[in-house]
Amino acid sequence: MTNAEIKTKLKLASKLMELHGENPFKIRGYQTAADTISDLDKELHGLTTDEIPQIEGIGKGMAANIVQLLERGSFDGMDQLLTNTPEGVVEMFKISGFGPKKIAVLWKEGGVESLDDLLRFCQQGKVAKLKGFAEKSQETLMNAVEFTISCRGYERYANVEPVMKDLLSFFENHAAVALFSETGDLRRRMETVNQMDFLVASDDFESTRKAINQNDKLEENELMSGPFSWYGYYEKCPIPVKIRFCATDHFYNTLVETTAHPRHLNATIEGERTLKTTIVEKVYPSEQAIYEAAGLAPVVPELREGEFEVELAKQNKLPNLIEMNDLKGILHNHSTYSDGRHTLRQMAEHCRDLGYEYLGISDHSQTAVYASGLQDFRVKEQQEEIKKLNEELAPFKIFSGIESDILNDGSLDYTDDILASFDFIVASVHSGLTMDITKATNRLLAAIHNPYTTILGHMTGRLILEREGYPVDHKAVIDACAERGVVIEINASPYRLDIDWRWVHYALEKGVMLSINPDAHKMEGYKDMYYGLLAGRKGGLTKDMCLNAMTLPEISKYFEGRRK
Known part of the structure; x- marks a missing residue:
C-alpha cells in the first residue's frame, strides 16, 4: 500500500468518526497523520514497524493502525466504523461541498442511506426541511448528487x-x-x-x-x-x-473498429462511404491501409472522436500533434513559499535535471490565505531569491510568476505595481465557486481584460469525478482570450485537465495559444505534464500553438513583449 493510499484511508476514517460524532481531538489526529504521510519523502512500506512510530506526528496508536493498513489494507478501528455505517452513506462522502456533519443530518434525521435515496429526497423537497438546509442548499445538493451518480463506475x-x-x-x-x-x-x-x-x-x-x-x-x-x-x-x-x-x-480491422468513437466510424467520407463500410470490405494489413482505402489520411487514436478530424483527414490537413520532447519549460508551479512541498531551489534544480530550459514559479497570491499566499514582502523575498538562483543555475532560468486569485468582481488581488513586477501571471478562480453561467463568465472576462493577465488558469475549476466545475460560456471566454492575447491553460493535473480537450480545437481556430501546466506542488508533480499533453493532443494541439514549447529565448522575448 502506497503513502497516497494510506492517506486516503486515514482521511476516510476521520470522516467516518466525524459522521458518528466522535471526539474532535481524535478526528484531528487522523487528519494530521494523513497530512504528515502526504509530506513524507519515503514510502511507509519500506520502513520497519519500529521506524514508523518515530516519524514526527505519528504516535504509537496511529503507527499500529498504519502497520495494519500495510498488512491487510484496513485496521480494527476502520473495520468497526464501516460496520456501523451503511455502504450507501459512505458513498455520500463523494458529494462535493457537503461534509460528514451534513451527511449525518441526512442519514440520521432524514433516514437517507444511499445516493439514490438522497436524489429522491431532494426531488421531493424534503431536504430543505432538515436542520441546516434550505431551498438553495437543497438545489445545490441535488445537482451535486446527480453529478456524483453520473460518475459511478x-x-x-x-x-x-x-x-x-x-x-x-x-x-x-x-x-x-x-x-x-x-x-x-x-x-x-x-x-x-x-x-x-x-x-x-x-x-x-x-x-x-x-x-x-x-x-x-x-x-x-x-x-x-x-x-x-x-x-x-x-x-x-x-x-x-x-x-x-x-x-x-x-486484427487491424477489429482494432480500428473497437478504438474509434461511433461518430468517427460513421462520419460520411464520400457518398455513402464511411470508415465502417470500408472495414467490412476486406481484410487489411495495417491501420494505415484502412484509412488509405477509405480516402483518408491516417488518424492517430487520440483524435478518433468524430469531432473535426475526419474533415481534416479528407483534405490531408491533419495537424502534427505536439510531442513530449517539444516541451521546453514548465509553467505554473508552487514552492514552499506558499503551499508547495519543495523549496524553490529544489523545484528549479529538478526541472533542470529533467531536461527543461526554464521553470515558471507561480505560488498562490495573498487572498489564498489557506495556501499561505504571498503577501507583498514575501513576493519581494522570492524575487530576490530567483535573481540569485538565476545567476547560479544559468543558462537555466526561473521566471517570476504568481497564481493571482480572480476575485468576485473579476479583479486580481494585488496592486498594479506588484502585478507589474512579475514576468507572467496565471489568473485563476479559487473561491466563490457556486456561480451561474452569467456571473462565472463575466468574472473570467474581467480577469482576461486585465492587462496583467498572461494565462487563464483552470478555466472551470472542475475536479474530474469529484466536482463538476462552474458553468462558463466557453466561446465567449475563448473569444475574449483571442482578442486580448491571453493564453489558456491546460491544467495537466489528472484531477483537473481543465480546459476540457473538447474546447481546444475551437481555441486553436481562434488563434489562442495553450500552455500545458502541471500546477505542481512538489517535484513529482512535473510528471503530470504527460497527461496535459494527452489532453492537448486530443484537441489537436501543435507545437507552434503551445506557449511552453517555446525555447528560452523565445519565451523570454514573449514575456517581455507582454510586459511592455
Whole structure:
C-alpha cells in the first residue's frame, strides 16, 4: 500500500468518526497523520514497524493502525466504523461541498442511506426541511448528487494507466498472443474510463484464455465472458477488464473498429462511404491501409472522436500533434513559499535535471490565505531569491510568476505595481465557486481584460469525478482570450485537465495559444505534464500553438513583449 493510499484511508476514517460524532481531538489526529504521510519523502512500506512510530506526528496508536493498513489494507478501528455505517452513506462522502456533519443530518434525521435515496429526497423537497438546509442548499445538493451518480463506475485514466502497461507487458511475453493492443476509450486516452478494453489476436483462443487465467492478478467473471472474450478484474483495479479475441489476419480491422468513437466510424467520407463500410470490405494489413482505402489520411487514436478530424483527414490537413520532447519549460508551479512541498531551489534544480530550459514559479497570491499566499514582502523575498538562483543555475532560468486569485468582481488581488513586477501571471478562480453561467463568465472576462493577465488558469475549476466545475460560456471566454492575447491553460493535473480537450480545437481556430501546466506542488508533480499533453493532443494541439514549447529565448522575448 502506497503513502497516497494510506492517506486516503486515514482521511476516510476521520470522516467516518466525524459522521458518528466522535471526539474532535481524535478526528484531528487522523487528519494530521494523513497530512504528515502526504509530506513524507519515503514510502511507509519500506520502513520497519519500529521506524514508523518515530516519524514526527505519528504516535504509537496511529503507527499500529498504519502497520495494519500495510498488512491487510484496513485496521480494527476502520473495520468497526464501516460496520456501523451503511455502504450507501459512505458513498455520500463523494458529494462535493457537503461534509460528514451534513451527511449525518441526512442519514440520521432524514433516514437517507444511499445516493439514490438522497436524489429522491431532494426531488421531493424534503431536504430543505432538515436542520441546516434550505431551498438553495437543497438545489445545490441535488445537482451535486446527480453529478456524483453520473460518475459511478468511472476511473481517471492516470489511475489505470499502470494496469494497462502491466497487461500489455503480460501479452507481449506470451507466445500464444500474436498481436495485441489496448483499445476503446483507453486507447483514445479519454480522461476517464469505465472499462479497460484490450484486443488480442491469436490463432488459439483457448490457449490464450488459459494463459490469462494463470495470471495471479486477474480474476475471470465466467458469466460475463464469452467464446471470443475474457471479462473480469485486475488486482486492486476498480473498473473491469475486457479482453477481446480475434483471428490474427483480422486484427487491424477489429482494432480500428473497437478504438474509434461511433461518430468517427460513421462520419460520411464520400457518398455513402464511411470508415465502417470500408472495414467490412476486406481484410487489411495495417491501420494505415484502412484509412488509405477509405480516402483518408491516417488518424492517430487520440483524435478518433468524430469531432473535426475526419474533415481534416479528407483534405490531408491533419495537424502534427505536439510531442513530449517539444516541451521546453514548465509553467505554473508552487514552492514552499506558499503551499508547495519543495523549496524553490529544489523545484528549479529538478526541472533542470529533467531536461527543461526554464521553470515558471507561480505560488498562490495573498487572498489564498489557506495556501499561505504571498503577501507583498514575501513576493519581494522570492524575487530576490530567483535573481540569485538565476545567476547560479544559468543558462537555466526561473521566471517570476504568481497564481493571482480572480476575485468576485473579476479583479486580481494585488496592486498594479506588484502585478507589474512579475514576468507572467496565471489568473485563476479559487473561491466563490457556486456561480451561474452569467456571473462565472463575466468574472473570467474581467480577469482576461486585465492587462496583467498572461494565462487563464483552470478555466472551470472542475475536479474530474469529484466536482463538476462552474458553468462558463466557453466561446465567449475563448473569444475574449483571442482578442486580448491571453493564453489558456491546460491544467495537466489528472484531477483537473481543465480546459476540457473538447474546447481546444475551437481555441486553436481562434488563434489562442495553450500552455500545458502541471500546477505542481512538489517535484513529482512535473510528471503530470504527460497527461496535459494527452489532453492537448486530443484537441489537436501543435507545437507552434503551445506557449511552453517555446525555447528560452523565445519565451523570454514573449514575456517581455507582454510586459511592455
